[in-house]
Amino acid sequence: MGNNKASKSVVIDYDAIANQESFKALVRRKNSFLWLMTAIFLAAYMLLPVLTSYTKILHQKAFGEITWVWVYSAGLFIMTWTLCHLYVAKANSFDKEAKAIIAEYENGGGRR
Template identity: 45%
Template sequence: MNAKAVDYSRIAQSPQFKALMAKKKRFLVPTSLFFFAYYFTLPLLTSYTTVLNAPAFGSVSWAWIFAFSQFIMTWALCILYSRKSSEYDKMIEDITSSNE
């Protein structure tokens, strides 16, 4: 096999790679913090308050609405990341092609 050795330490020190990591961090840290805050709000509110016990409509309480909204929030974040990842993939292609 005629595989070319990749110098990962040189890639890791490149300004393009550092820009990629900074861009991903600017997206992932706030998104992750939002996800965890939203996720842990339901168990905290249901354990320590009665605010979600009120009926939203019929016999469905706000706790059920909030629980269902977590699925929607997770799907939305996954779709958002999938769209953002195409930018990251382009940056990765540029980094690897410039370091060959």
């Protein structure tokens, strides 16, 4: 059912939080991290069709009958998992910083 505890009514001034320098710094760090991750991901994935269509580099044999295109494609899976794990770890640190910013706001740091 519902929560029987009386919940306190908290009014949050989101504009005040958005104007805090610590929040702005967090947003800058988060955006630069996300743009970097996006650029790496897109570059690696877009390089595969370019290398297979316009060059013969990946068509050469790597191990027995396995060509480099298979190795590169397997590497894309590994890269994707690695980027996902890196993102989760970084997101957890961003969440901790966000909680600290909320605590700063609640302690009067973001109010005018």
